[in-house]
Amino acid sequence: MAEIKIYSAVVCPFAHRSRLVLQEKGIDFDLVEIDLQNKPEGFTDVSPYGKVPAITHGDKRVWESAVINEYLDEVFPHPPLLPITAIGKAQARVWIDFANTRFVPAFSNLLRSPEPQKQEESKQELYKHLAFIENEGLGKLSGEGPYWFGESISLVDFTFFPWFERWAALKNYRGFGIPSEFTRIRQWKHALKERPSVKAIAHSKEFYIERYAKFATPVAV
Numbered sequence: 204m205a206e207i208k209i210y211s212a213v214v215c216p217f218a219h220r221s222r223l224v225l226q227e228k229g230i231d232f233d234l235v236e237i238d239l240q241n242k243p244e245g246f247t248d249v250s251p252y253g254k255v256p257a258i259t260h261g262d263k264r265v266w267e268s269a270v271i272n273e274y275l276d277e278v279f280p281h282p283p284l285l286p287i288t289a290i291g292k293a294q295a296r297v298w299i300d301f302a303n304t305r306f307v308p309a310f311s312n313l314l315r316s317p318e319p320q321k322q323e324e325s326k327q328e329l330y331k332h333l334a335f336i337e338n339e340g341l342g343k344l345s346g347e348g349p350y351w352f353g354e355s356i357s358l359v360d361f362t363f364f365p366w367f368e369r370w371a372a373l374k375n376y377r378g379f380g381i382p383s384e385f386t387r388i389r390q391w392k393h394a395l396k397e398r399p400s401v402k403a404i405a406h407s408k409e410f411y412i413e414r415y416a417k418f419a420t421p422v423a424v
């Protein structure tokens with residue numbers, strides 16, 4: 204039995220974040236795939252919010268992807284996935300917060316909203332967030348390197364990437380690809396896709412298009 208057990212669901216981008224960190228660090232883990240429509244009894248003993256991801260580490264439990272990722276980075280420090288300076292760490296946490304409070308909700312609203320007016324608003328919101336990432340994030344922090352903070356991959360890259368791997372669903376159901384003017388974002392996405400840890404657990408565009416159909420095209424009642 205591995206030291207770490209992760210409770211995950213293959214379609215979940217939040218769980219994908221923590222699985223990427225486990226892959227990148229080469230941590231031995233047991234994977235427990237949770238059927239979110241039919242959660243196993245006792246699941247909330249491990250994950251009190253009833254959500255994935257959650258991990259156990261011996262008799263300890265951690266939930267919430269951003270918190271899990273920082274925990275894993277502290278307990279398994281090689282390779283480090285946060286910058287070493289105080290300001291670098293602060294910047295990383297600002298971007299992780301941006302992902303959670305702004306970027307992910309806009310992505311999710313666009314994909315899930317059945318109303319054209321709401322979709323249009325979400326498209327504009329998401330476009331604004333992409334421009335912010337392009338100019339204020341990658342434009343100022345990544346320099347000549349391929350990742351968010353340049354040469355070294357970090358928790359920030361793994362925090363955003365799952366939504367970019369799923370972008371084909373947004374393009375397919377909402378006609379919103381990553382606009383061509385965001386060249387840094389496109390290069391960043393390409394670099395991430397080539398990373399062995401990312402490749403090891405990647406799924407195809409078709410996989411996401413099929414899995415997201417039920418969110419993007421709700422059945423009329």
Ligand SMILES: N[C@@H](CCC(=O)N[C@@H](CS)C(=O)NCC(=O)O)C(=O)O
Pocket residue numbers: 212214215216217218239253254255256266267268269
């Ligand atoms: N803030 C949480 C979000 C996790 C989350 O929303 N997970 C979804 C799947 S993608 C879930 O488990 N949903 C089941 C439910 O809410 O019942 C995190 O970052 O870990």
